[in-house]
Amino acid sequence: MIRLARFAAASSIVALASLCAATAFAQNGYPNKPIRVIVPFAAGSTTDIIARAITDKMSTSLGQPVVIDNRGGASGTIGQQMVATAAPDGYTIMIHSSSHTVSPSTFAKLPFDTVHDFAGITPISSLPNALVISPSKNIKTLQELLAAARAKPGSINYASAGQGSATHLNAEKFRVAAKIEATNIPFKGSGEAVTEVMAGRVDYYFSPIAPVIGQIKDGQLLALAVGSPQRASALPNVPTTSEAGVPGSEFNFWIGMMAPAKTPRDVVNRLHDEVQKALASPEVKERFAKLGADAWTLKPEQFDAYIQEEIKSNAVLVKAAGLTPQ
Numbered sequence: 001m002i003r004l005a006r007f008a009a010a011s012s013i014v015a016l017a018s019l020c021a022a023t024a025f026a027q028n029g030y031p032n033k034p035i036r037v038i039v040p041f042a043a044g045s046t047t048d049i050i051a052r053a054i055t056d057k058m059s060t061s062l063g064q065p066v067v068i069d070n071r072g073g074a075s076g077t078i079g080q081q082m083v084a085t086a087a088p089d090g091y092t093i094m095i096h097s098s099s100h101t102v103s104p105s106t107f108a109k110l111p112f113d114t115v116h117d118f119a120g121i122t123p124i125s126s127l128p129n130a131l132v133i134s135p136s137k138n139i140k141t142l143q144e145l146l147a148a149a150r151a152k153p154g155s156i157n158y159a160s161a162g163q164g165s166a167t168h169l170n171a172e173k174f175r176v177a178a179k180i181e182a183t184n185i186p187f188k189g190s191g192e193a194v195t196e197v198m199a200g201r202v203d204y205y206f207s208p209i210a211p212v213i214g215q216i217k218d219g220q221l222l223a224l225a226v227g228s229p230q231r232a233s234a235l236p237n238v239p240t241t242s243e244a245g246v247p248g249s250e251f252n253f254w255i256g257m258m259a260p261a262k263t264p265r266d267v268v269n270r271l272h273d274e275v276q277k278a279l280a281s282p283e284v285k286e287r288f289a290k291l292g293a294d295a296w297t298l299k300p301e302q303f304d305a306y307i308q309e310e311i312k313s314n315a316v317l318v319k320a321a322g323l324t325p326q
Contacts, residue, residue: 030090030267034065038094040079042072045189046208046291050125050255051095053287057278075164077103077110084112088119088260090267095124098166098254101310105318106164108325114311119263120303122272123256124279125293128228129170129206130235132221136200142224142244145204149180157183159193159205164323167193169314170206170227170251172321174241177249197221208253209234209292227251234292254296256303268300 037055041047048070055066071079076099086092104114131142139145149156158175160168163186175182185202187193190211196202198220206227213234215221225241226232229250241249257275259268278284279295288295298306318325 030270031062031064033091034067035062035090036067036069036092038079038083038092039068039070040072040076040094040096041070042189043068043070045072046127046210047095047097047255049210049291050127050288050293053284054095054124054257054275054278057281057284058274061274061277075099075103075106075162077107080114080118081111083258083260084117086260088262088264090259090263090271093121093257093259093271094118095255095257097256098252098310099164100256100258101307102164102166102169102314102318104311105315106323106325115308117261118258118307119261119268120298120300120307121257121259121268122275122297122300122303123254123306124275124296125288126228126252126254126296127208127210127291127293128226128230128232128235129167129251129253130209130212130216130223130232130238130292131174131204131225131227131241132194132197132207132212132216132223133204134198134200135219135222137203139224140222142239142241142246145224146178146180146246149178149182153181154183156180156203157185159197159202160184160186161190161193162186162188163326166251166253167206167208169317170253172323173251173317174206174227174246174249176317176320177241178246194221206251210290213292228253232292233294234289255293272297272300 039048039051051068055068059066071082076096083092083094133139158171160171190207193205194207194211197205209232212221216223223235223238225239225244226235227241229252231240
């Protein structure tokens with residue numbers, strides 16, 4: 001009984017200390033210094049552009065600089081590790097893509113735990129990938145592409161922005177669902193991939209819409225479908241791959257904000273609310289429209305649950321695609 005009483009007392013002291021720390025945190029007026037946002041990709045990438053659109057508005061609203069720190073490399077895992085090991089005080093956060101939920105399956109060992117070392121704040125946007133092809137291929141519909149792939153198994157190839165990237169996983173989910181053979185031709189980024197598809201040297205590419213919307217409108221590329229669960233607002237007349245006859249091929253490419261685990265809940269909620277305000281601004285809406293990005297948000301606990309489920313589904317996809325962890 002004495003031990004139980006001591007344990008209860010100790011637990012009460014710990015709980016009280018945690019409450020006091022959280023209260024002190026709020027009283028200090030977060031934020032009272034610049035916030036660093038790790039983007040684990042290069043400047044100019046789709047994730048970076050989305051991040052800058054949001055953080056520009058947050059800087060004004062919070063009254064403190066919200067500064068982007070690009071830390072690309074190793075499919076985003078270098079930046080992820082920096083955030084996983086950062087102090088959980090709200091002054092180092094991360095804006096990453098759905099590649100966050102792919103890395104546990106494409107790397108044999110990671111220096112962090114993708115679930116337990118991060119706290120979800122909110123997704124920011126969903127960015128449908130468009131399946132684009134050169135008009136020189138004389139293929140005008142998704143069904144014609146599938147017919148060509150099945151007529152000569154192994155003759156079709158597709159571009160990706162690297163092994164394990166969202167463009168790669170989108171293409172593999174489509175390939176597995178369509179039950180076709182197609183070879184991945186990885187490039188360093190979307191720029192090279194688009195160039196090779198336009199030239200006809202690579203057959204197709206599940207590209208983020210922003211880098212190809214101009215070429216689609218000019219007729220230099222043809223969009224056969226979008227890989228997302230819903231049609232893209234930037235390409236409302238282009239069907240989804242599911243609508244075009246390949247059920248089960250949907251892939252949600254998203255960009256979201258996360259913090260180190262154990263970041264105080266009031267700080268997580270404050271950042272969540274600031275993202276909502278930024279997304280509601282006319283400036284951000286206009287920039288998203290130009291990028292073909294759709295605003296998408298969840299509550300922090302919903303985002304955490306979504307990430308956990310997507311890690312599981314991506315593990316199944318990676319195995320079905322026959323990808324070997326690095």
